[in-house]
Amino acid sequence: MNIIKLIVNEKEYHVVAEPHDTLAKVLREKIQLTGTKLGCEQASCGACTVFVNGKAVQSCITPVMRVAGSTITTIEGVADQNKLHKLQEKFVEKGAIQCGYCTPGMIMSTLAYLEENQNPTTSDIKEALSGNLCRCTGYKKIIEAVEAYVNDEQSSINDNDTYKMVGQARPTIEAVKKVQGTADYADDFKIKNALHCKFVRSTHAHAKIISINTRKAKALVGVKAVITGKDLPIKFGVLPISQDETAMAVEKTRYIGEIVVAIAADTEEIAAHACKLVEIKYSPLRSFFDMKEACEDVGTDEQIHSHSKFNNNIHKKAELRFGNQQKGLANADYKVDVEFDFQGLNHGFTEPHAATAWWDENGLTIITATQVPHYLHRYLAKVLEVPMNQVRVIKPYLGGGFGGKSDPFPHEIIVSHLSRM
Ligand code: FES
Numbered sequence: 001m002n003i004i005k006l007i008v009n010e011k012e013y014h015v016v017a018e019p020h021d022t023l024a025k026v027l028r029e030k031i032q033l034t035g036t037k038l039g040c041e042q043a044s045c046g047a048c049t050v051f052v053n054g055k056a057v058q059s060c061i062t063p064v065m066r067v068a069g070s071t072i073t074t075i076e077g078v079a080d081q082n083k084l085h086k087l088q089e090k091f092v093e094k095g096a097i098q099c100g101y102c103t104p105g106m107i108m109s110t111l112a113y114l115e116e117n118q119n120p121t122t123s124d125i126k127e128a129l130s131g132n133l134c135r136c137t138g139y140k141k142i143i144e145a146v147e148a149y150v151n152d153e154q155s156s157i158n159d160n161d162t163y164k165m166v167g168q169a170r171p172t173i174e175a176v177k178k179v180q181g182t183a184d185y186a187d188d189f190k191i192k193n194a195l196h197c198k199f200v201r202s203t204h205a206h207a208k209i210i211s212i213n214t215r216k217a218k219a220l221v222g223v224k225a226v227i228t229g230k231d232l233p234i235k236f237g238v239l240p241i242s243q244d245e246t247a248m249a250v251e252k253t254r255y256i257g258e259i260v261v262a263i264a265a266d267t268e269e270i271a272a273h274a275c276k277l278v279e280i281k282y283s284p285l286r287s288f289f290d291m292k293e294a295c296e297d298v299g300t301d302e303q304i305h306s307h308s309k310f311n312n313n314i315h316k317k318a319e320l321r322f323g324n325q326q327k328g329l330a331n332a333d334y335k336v337d338v339e340f341d342f343q344g345l346n347h348g349f350t351e352p353h354a355a356t357a358w359w360d361e362n363g364l365t366i367i368t369a370t371q372v373p374h375y376l377h378r379y380l381a382k383v384l385e386v387p388m389n390q391v392r393v394i395k396p397y398l399g400g401g402f403g404g405k406s407d408p409f410p411h412e413i414i415v416s417h418l419s420r421m
């Protein structure tokens with residue numbers, strides 16, 4: 001443990017840091033400047049871009065020890081006393097912000113680039129921002145905002161035209177917060193004395209769980225609770241016909257990465273260490289990695305979900321037909337036979353999942369990156385067996401979802417249960 005000095009946004013800080021702490025972690029967790037966002041934590045998305053001694057760096061991979069004594073600028077230091085920087089104004093005006101999670105990184109990378117090249121072409125701007133990923137905007141408006149700034153365009157928004165709303169672009173109401181890095185997303189909230197949770201996930205696509213030994217993990221100093229699937233056996237699912245999910249694997253695992261054990265501890269590092277001390281014995285069952293094979297009839301032991309109606313691994317059959325296809329085919333000049341195969345895709349939102357839960361005399365409160373608080377509300381009440389009026393779900397700003405944050409997620413149920421314990 002070391003005490004290091006950082007000058008951040010012209011203010012001097014002395015912080016206690018571990019040798020493995022990143023600059024992003026120190027900025028967000030010790031200095032409470034959460035405008036610096038974490039998307040990938042592996043130098044791929046650019047959301048965490050800040051300046052160190054005037055140069056843009058990805059703070060998620062910058063060891064804080066290496067920049068001790070440096071001068072840092074974060075997105076919170078770009079506006080002058082709440083007066084937006086002209087580039088921030090152009091982002092607002094041009095609608096270059098949707099979820100806003102990539103925005104601080106986009107602005108920092110742009111400002112760094114413009115220090116080197118004050119007259120960039122459109123392709124220069126595209127090249128300069130190629131290390132910053134945006135899932136929402138399609139980049140067009142971001143490029144337009146940078147061009148408008150470079151060309152010192154006059155504002156196209158005339159606030160005196162109060163009644164001329166229709167037919168002209170207006171900035172979104174939260175745009176100013178998002179360009180300043182003051183919009184709070186799920187992982188930006190800090191709760192007093194919070195514990196941290198980590199999971200042990202299945203390494204098998206399909207396997208019976210023979211035994212789980214959590215003794216060593218429980219004995220580790222700083223570990224507060226260890227749970228397995230048996231603690232949360234009640235099933236849930238968004239559709240009435242699909243009440244077949246459990247928050248954790250119960251008796252068997254059904255996919256690689258399914259949560260088998262969850263651990264709450266004083267720090268993230270202790271929780272992660274405790275996960276390594278858990279011993280799980282599996283007996284592998286037949287796994288399915290091929291779509292056609294997965295549709296074949298199978299034995300009971302090979303069914304991923306035992307309640308499947310079809311003696312195979314098909315959950316639901318759906319067929320969509322429009323018009324009279326037979327007639328259409330009979331009259332067609334050409335007939336083409338095509339088969340389409342595609343893999344499952346991740347929705348690729350920029351903000352990772354995050355949830356914080358606590359209980360008090362009113363019941364459970366959870367702050368979480370969700371698109372549909374109502375689904376979560378319903379299934380937290382069901383799985384945790386509490387009345388719905390004792391469950392409060394808070395959805396803050398969301399760093400993209402695209403459907404991928406719609407369903408209730410295991411981690412939301414698990415942290416709610418652990419906090420109750
Ligand atoms: S590049 Fe640092 S969080 Fe993605």
Ligand code: FES
Nearest residue numbers: 099102134135136
């Ligand atoms: S606005 Fe860029 S990721 Fe959402």
